[in-house]
Amino acid sequence: MGSRRDVARAAGVSVRTVSNVVNGYAHVAEATRARVLQAIADLDYRPSELARSLKRGRSGLIGLVLPELDTPYFAELTRAFVEEGASRGLTVVIDQTDGDLERERYLIDRTEYGSLFDALVISPLALTPAHLDAISDDRPLVFLGENPFPRFDHVMIDNRLASRQAVRHLFESGRRRIAAIGTKGTDHGSSSQRLAGYHDALRDAGLGESESIVEHVDRFRRADGAAAMARLLDRPDPPDAVFCFSDPLALGALRTLATRGVRVPHDVAVVGFDDIEDGAFSTPSLTTISPDKRFIARTALGLVERKLSGTAESAALVIAPHALILRESSAPSRP
Amino acid sequence: MGSRRDVARAAGVSVRTVSNVVNGYAHVAEATRARVLQAIADLDYRPSELARSLKRGRSGLIGLVLPELDTPYFAELTRAFVEEGASRGLTVVIDQTDGDLERERYLIDRTEYGSLFDALVISPLALTPAHLDAISDDRPLVFLGENPFPRFDHVMIDNRLASRQAVRHLFESGRRRIAAIGTKGTDHGSSSQRLAGYHDALRDAGLGESESIVEHVDRFRRADGAAAMARLLDRPDPPDAVFCFSDPLALGALRTLATRGVRVPHDVAVVGFDDIEDGAFSTPSLTTISPDKRFIARTALGLVERKLSGTAESAALVIAPHALILRESSAPSRP
DNA sequence: ACTCTATATTGCATCGAGGCAAACGCCGCG
DNA sequence: CGCGGCGTTTGCCTCGATGCAATATAGAGT
Structure with missing residues (x-):
């Protein structure tokens, strides 16, 4: 050249x-x-984008750091970010951490020490605010997810409220033995908030702590949901409704229910969380909490631009909207 | 700063x-x-990676362009690339096209006209060699997947042979009515090669074209596999084995079989393609073709480095190894 | 002919870092 | 006292592109 x-x-x-x-x-x-x-x-000459970026002081590259890409929720979120970025002339590039603390730190440090990216949007799993003590909040970092990172911009949905609404919906449609599938012991993030919302709703309904049924899982995948559902059905007092902390968990639960010949929603109602595409086409289709992924992407990139332009005065915390999407899996059992 | x-x-x-x-x-x-x-x-000074890259003439960024990220196969391949890249000091960043022709062209053009990436590894879906007529083969582009791109480096597995082996295995374990699930009308790539391998194997087994049973799907997802399996079971002459062109298709088929009370592998054997993690943990676990993803990543990045160092003499075509992983879903029915 | 303006073209400096080799100071040694 | 050598520090130039302002050229106006 x-x-x-x-x-x-x-x-x-x-x-x-x-x-x-x-x-x-x-x-x-x-x-x-x-x-x-x-x-x-x-x-065959073409201008060097590297040199242009140097002159301009911006590369136009935004890093999106996610725990895993094969989780449908993150895959769909990624799409929203890439499209939203394109419409602003930003190239969103993706990196995955597998929830590994060292990798999360490494990626942040790299931005800290001058990488090619203008900014990082990161959804941390293992990282805690303490790990960021040494990081200046001038850095263009935007956090996603439920763990609070006080000094930085943050976009999240109200997991606790959303869960409460989901469980209230189950109660209002006539369910009385409502189980939850989804906490992991180590998780300090979304799980505990969704669990809190679940308990809120039970309390709202006048059900005591003793009536909560919580089934733990290691990961949030179909297979885990299927196994957890099987354990629930094997109890002496199986539930008539299940609130799953993710859609894949719920889809797994649906599979077990189908296999065991339990009718959904007649015998057991199921609600998921995330509104992934598969859930809209499952049989029965899945009632779920739908975080506004477009909004999240748009807002996060807006915060990035605000930070880069220097107009930011202090860190923003944005609560993104969510909706309860009613589908077949939770239709009322007792009209 | x-x-x-x-x-x-x-x-x-x-x-x-x-x-x-x-x-x-x-x-x-x-x-x-x-x-x-x-x-x-x-x-709070940190050196500009942009300036360093300009001086060095390299950014260390390699773009990995894939049709979709929520396909487990691609998600796992991504992981292999990111890890393999890290061990060579290369940062692999991911972009997704949704198989959209315009987006594939756009990304290649961007490299063509000097982007921040040193090279692109691309798994095209819609793109054909004709679209690249105007692109110089000096460009550091490495292609993945089955569609041939003569003037460029390419890493693929032998889809036809792999399919043939998979189907032969079904035949050897006693199956005689072997169906295939997976072609799409528009696909000029892996589908047609896997279909060819399927026919090869039938021919090897002395079965005629008339005994081929091919069920089409629009996408390669669980739901498509489940629906296709249902159609197969509804035929007057249902198969005793199914070769699915992807693991998600096969997992969907397994679900339908379970729902219908058909025993696997006793009544119907199932083989998939891709060796995704879920398949190893399904019930029954899934026999599948396992492309060596590590090898693919390592080789593709090796070709990138070769191209960048200028030692490349002509385009390389590398056939990556694959293996037939035998699991429960295809154990012999008639010992 | 001479200014004035509009169009075309250019040199110089700059972004941030690094390669190269010169230049600095200091020491010991003959 | 002068010189070679070592450790240390520095200026200048380049990477590739662009902002700024100056210059060259042509044509129009009086």
Whole structure:
């Protein structure tokens, strides 16, 4: 590939004129423009985005750091970010941590120590605010998810409220033995908030702590949901409704219920969380909490731009909207 | 954040000395080093990776362009690339196209016209070689997947052979009515090769074209596999084995079989393709073709480095190894 | 002919870092 | 006292592109 200088020499003009042609500057003679374009084509020249970025002081690259990509929720969120970024002239590139603390720290440190990215949007799993003590809050970092990171911009949904609404819905549709599938012991994040919402709703309904039925899982996948549901059905007092902390868990539960010949929603109602595409097409289709992924992406990128433009006064905490999507899996059993 | 110049001023040294300290150059007096480090800390200075990359002529960023991220196979492949890249000092960033032609072209064009990425590894869905006529084969592009792109480096597995082995295995374990689930009308890629392998195996087994049973699907997801399996079971002459063109399809088929009370592998054997994690833990566990994802990632990045170093003489075509992983879903029915 | 303006083109400086080699200070040695 | 050598520090240039302002050229107006 030829350089800018080669092009200038070949076209018999100065380097500056090449620049003018490339950038479509107004006052360039037609003949000159043609000669330069010809030279560009001959030498297979293309401007270095690296150099441009250096001059501009921005690369236009935003890193999106997620725990895992094969979780449908994150995959769909990724899509929202990429599309939303494109419409703002930002390129969103994705990195995955597997919830590994070291990797989360590494990626943040890299931004800290001057990477090619203008900013990072990160959904941490293992990271806690204490790990960020040494990190200046001038850094363009935007956090997603439920763990609070006080000094930084943050976009989350109200997990506790959403869970409460989901469980209230089950109660209002006539269920009385409502189980939850989903806490993990180590998780200090969304699980505990969703659990809190579950307990809120039981309390609202006048049910005591003793009537809570919580089934733990290690991961939030179909297989875990299926196994947890089987354990619930094997209890002497099986539930008539299940609130699952993720859609894949709920889809797994549906599978077990189908296998065991338990009718959904007639015998057991199921509600999930995340509103992934599969849930809309399952049999029965899945009632779920739908976080507004578009809103999350738009807001997070807006915060990034605000930070980069220097207009930010203090860290923002944005609660993104969510909706309870009613589908077949939770239709009332007793009209 | 302070600049290199500010640091120099604060420490009372030249900019060059700051550079020497940062890069750990040998002959820097201890006192000077300390003063510079102090200034760096005070001013929260960190070197610009952008400027470094410009000087070096490399950014260390490799783009990995995939059709979709929520397909487990691609998610696992991504992991292999990210890890393999890290071990070579390359940062692999991911972009997704949804199999959209325009997006695939756009991403390649961006590299063509000087992006921040050193190279692109791309698994195209819609793109055909004709779209690349205008693209110089000097570009550091490495292709993945089954569609041939003659002038460029390429890593693929032998889909046809792998399929043939999978179907032969079904035949050898006593099956005689072997169906395939998976072609899509529009796909010019892996589907047609897997279909060819399926027919190869039938021919090997002395079964005629008339005995092939092919069930089409629109996408390669669980739900599609479940629906296709249901159609197969509803035929007057249901199969005793199914070769699915992807693991999610196979997992969907397993679900339908379970729901209908068909025993696997006793009544129907199932084989998938891709070796995704879920398949190893399903009930029954899934026999599948396992492409060597590590190998693919390692080789593709190797080709990238070869291209970037300029040692490449001509385009390479690498066939990555695969293995037939035998699990419960295809144990012999007639010993 | 001479200014004035509009169009075309260019040189220089700059972004932030690093390669290169010169130049500095200081020591010991002849 | 002068010189070679070592450790230390620095200036200058380059990477590739662009902002700024100056300059060159042509044509129009009086």
